[in-house]
Amino acid sequence: xxxxxxSGGGLVQPGGSLRLSCAASGRTFSNYAMGWFRQAxxxxxxxxxxxxxxxxxxxxxxxxxxxITISRxxxxxxxxxxxxxxxxxxxxxxxxAAGRRAYVCGSDSSWYDQWGQGTxxxxxx
Numbered sequence: 001x002x003x004x005x006x007s008g009g010g011l012v013q014p015g016g017s018l019r020l021s022c023a024a025s026g027r028t029f030s031n032y033a034m035g036w037f038r039q040a041x042x043x044x045x046x047x048x049x050x051x052x053x054x055x056x057x058x059x060x061x062x063x064x065x066x067x068i069t070i071s072r073x074x075x076x077x078x079x080x081x082x083x084x085x086x087x088x089x090x091x092x093x094x095x096x097a098a099g100r101r102a103y104v105c106g107s108d109s110s111w112y113d114q115w116g117q118g119t120x121x122x123x124x125x
Contacts, residue, residue, distance in 0.1 A: 001028045002098045002114040009119030020081040033077040033099030035112055037078030038092035053102030086123045093118040
């Protein structure tokens with residue numbers, strides 16, 4: 001069992017930046033990939049980014065590529081989502097998720113078996 005706690009969300013103006021963090025506990029952190037998903041009101045949850053257990057491979061949704069960077073610090077059991085040039089359409093609850101495997105990283109939510117509670121990101125002037 002993995003416990004995940006997100007932090008770092010908040011209100012930011014368009015064009016601004018935020019860094020989300022997700023602290024994990026309960027399993028050897030490097031043994032599983034990590035992903036970030038988001039869900040806006042009235043919309044389905046969507047994939048944002050993921051990173052393999054070693055951190056060697058990342059994947060991004062087309063809509064965020066170039067503006068969002070996922071990274072992880074296995075010594076701190078933490079995964080990060082650095083977001084720049086934020087747009088109003090980035091507003092959503094952001095969730096981190098722990099993957100079932102270290103080497104499988106992708107947009108399919110069924111590949112992830114533990115989820116955090118989410119952190120709200122609001123991009124508005």
